[in-house]
Amino acid sequence: MFLGRFSHNLDAKGRLAIPAKFRSELAEGVVVTRGIDRCLSVYPLAAWQTLAEKVSALSISDPDARQFKRMVFAEAMDETLDTQGRIVLPPELRRYAGIDREAVVVGMNTYVEIWEPGRWENLSAAVEDAGASIAQRLADLI
Amino acid sequence: MFLGRFSHNLDAKGRLAIPAKFRSELAEGVVVTRGIDRCLSVYPLAAWQTLAEKVSALSISDPDARQFKRMVFAEAMDETLDTQGRIVLPPELRRYAGIDREAVVVGMNTYVEIWEPGRWENLSAAVEDAGASIAQRLADLI
DNA sequence: GTCGAAGTGGGGATAAGTGGGGAGTTTGGT
DNA sequence: ACCAAACTCCCCACTTATCCCCACTTCGAC
Numbered sequence: 187m188f189l190g191r192f193s194h195n196l197d198a199k200g201r202l203a204i205p206a207k208f209r210s211e212l213a214e215g216v217v218v219t220r221g222i223d224r225c226l227s228v229y230p231l232a233a234w235q236t237l238a239e240k241v242s243a244l245s246i247s248d249p250d251a252r253q254f255k256r257m258v259f260a261e262a263m264d265e266t267l268d269t270q271g272r273i274v275l276p277p278e279l280r281r282y283a284g285i286d287r288e289a290v291v292v293g294m295n296t297y298v299e300i301w302e303p304g305r306w307e308n309l310s311a312a313v314e315d316a317g318a319s320i321a322q323r324l325a326d327l328i
Numbered sequence: 329m330f331l332g333r334f335s336h337n338l339d340a341k342g343r344l345a346i347p348a349k350f351r352s353e354l355a356e357g358v359v360v361t362r363g364i365d366r367c368l369s370v371y372p373l374a375a376w377q378t379l380a381e382k383v384s385a386l387s388i389s390d391p392d393a394r395q396f397k398r399m400v401f402a403e404a405m406d407e408t409l410d411t412q413g414r415i416v417l418p419p420e421l422r423r424y425a426g427i428d429r430e431a432v433v434v435g436m437n438t439y440v441e442i443w444e445p446g447r448w449e450n451l452s453a454a455v456e457d458a459g460a461s462i463a464q465r466l467a468d469l470i
Numbered sequence: 471g472t473c474g475a476a477g478t479g480g481g482g483a484t485a486a487g488t489g490g491g492g493a494g495t496t497t498g499g500t
Numbered sequence: 501a502c503c504a505a506a507c508t509c510c511c512c513a514c515t516t517a518t519c520c521c522c523a524c525t526t527c528g529a530c
Binding site: 235254259260278 | 329330331332333349364365434435436437438441451452454455464465466
């Protein structure tokens with residue numbers, strides 16, 4: 187269960203410290219890949235594997251499905267936390283998310299998202315204004 | 329589990345270094361053959377055998393199936409990694425994929441694809457804007 | 471204030487990618 | 501049958517990147 191928001195810095199080698207609270211659930215390994223809205227998604231290994239099976243099972247004869255498959259697997263990286271609880275963000279993924287030195291690490295219950303601070307600011311500001319209506323729309327789900 | 333995208337160079341002898349992360353899963357031997365969309369496919373030996381059975385079982389009376397069968401088996405090469413973790417790409421397969429000096433090695437979860445860099449660029453540029461929808465589709469699978 | 475845990479930063483050992491030399495085999499021609 | 505050319509495969513060497521480890525700093529708790 188990943189909860190909370192943390193601001194951490196990348197070092198010169200592109201390493202990002204994972205919040206200590208998250209580490210035990212990610213100790214088996216993680217998969218980092220592109221997320222929605224230009225963030226990065228970090229999945230615990232077990233969660234990724236169920237996801238990967240579904241993607242792998244897609245028809246090979248459908249060109250769209252082939253392309254989808256390629257992007258999912260080619261842009262994903264599997265890693266393990268280093269002894270300090272950090273992961274390396276490869277340059278391609280940093281570019282995709284616009285992350286330079288600072289990053290926001292966000293718990294999303296079953297997985298973790300990583301954001302460029304400015305982008306995170308914009309989105310959460312937008313949500314605050316629209317908060318009432320969004321909440322109203324989604325309240326029925328509870 | 330093959331994940332990620334790597335740019336490697338062929339040497340003058342047509343050898344290609346397999347990313348170190350992939351080697352343990354390919355140590356038993358590999359089969360290199362023509363892939364879809366003018367790339368090359370590299371299968372671990374065990375995965376190839378199950379694939380070969382399926383292709384073998386295709387109807388011999390269907391002309392398309394016969395032709396597919398020929399393409400798969402006639403152009404396939406079985407190899408083992410050399411002591412440096414490299415494989416040789418035979419000239420016919422290089423010509424098929426348009427590979428000269430550089431190549432992109434792509435993890436596809438259960439197997440590996442090898443691309444000419446320009447061709448890979450084109451394909452990924454085509455879906456670059458679709459990146460968000462890919463992530464969306466991925467999210468829906470969770 | 472002190473202690474401990476967490477975040478941050480860098481040095482050095484180790485492995486990976488790349489390139490080339492050379493022994494042993496095969497191939498094809500004379 | 502012999503030789504020469506081509507090929508394969510193993511080994512060595514160099515450069516670069518990766519990872520592990522150690523050390524400093526900051527922050528919160530007691």
